[in-house]
Amino acid sequence: MSTRNHSSFARAVAAIGGEVHSIRLFPKNQGTDAYILTGIASLCDWVVLSDMKEPHVSLRRCKEGDPRVVFLSLRSPFRALRFFHDEVMPQISSGIILISGSEDVTVPRQTDARWPAFSLAERRMIENILADRRVVGWYAENLDHSETRIRPLPTGMVPPPSPGSICFPISAT
Numbered sequence: 001m002s003t004r005n006h007s008s009f010a011r012a013v014a015a016i017g018g019e020v021h022s023i024r025l026f027p028k029n030q031g032t033d034a035y036i037l038t039g040i041a042s043l044c045d046w047v048v049l050s051d052m053k054e055p056h057v058s059l060r061r062c063k064e065g066d067p068r069v070v071f072l073s074l075r076s077p078f079r080a081l082r083f084f085h086d087e088v089m090p091q092i093s094s095g096i097i098l099i100s101g102s103e104d105v106t107v108p109r110q111t112d113a114r115w116p117a118f119s120l121a122e123r124r125m126i127e128n129i130l131a132d133r134r135v136v137g138w139y140a141e142n143l144d145h146s147e148t149r150i151r152p153l154p155t156g157m158v159p160p161p162s163p164g165s166i167c168f169p170i171s172a173t
Contacts, residue, residue, distance in 0.1 A: 023075055023101035023141050023153065025049070032058040035073075040099060044071040048088055050080035054093070055084040066093055072100040074107075074141075078122060085125040092134055101141030103151060111144040 022039035029102035041047050045067035047060045056079045102134045110118045110125045136151040
């Protein structure tokens with residue numbers, strides 16, 4: 001989408017009282033401590049962050065107690081899935097909506113040729129997450145196969161970055 005079209009889209013969304021929410025987190029490749037929670041992640045109760053640089057995974061609790069909505073960053077998808085499955089899920093006692101994204105890796109099968117396939121252990125973790133009664137629904141940025149408990153998250157737009165910025169200012173004018 002061109003910058004002109006992005007601006008037109010942003011104005012149209014603002015005119016109807018909405019906001020454009022990104023699924024991507026930045027700055028990437030600086031470790032999870034560097035992430036600034038924006039967009040959809042900033043609206044979630046808990047955010048599981050992952051990155052290719054150390055620290056590779058972390059959990060930010062934006063709300064005390066059990067979460068209702070958890071964002072799972074897939075910047076480092078293999079570490080993120082293991083951390084979520086092994087460390088975060090045991091801390092949750094009630095039903096959650098899981099939202100995953102922030103990278104082009106696909107779920108639940110991982111069919112993006114730029115990434116390795118999920119291992120058997122990772123596929124089992126995904127199956128366990130999908131089968132867990134606490135996961136009321138899973139919304140994925142890059143869904144590669146329809147499942148009854150995982151649905152696509154319709155994002156539809158990744159605008160080109162502006163020089164020197166990590167986000168786009170949105171103007172209603």
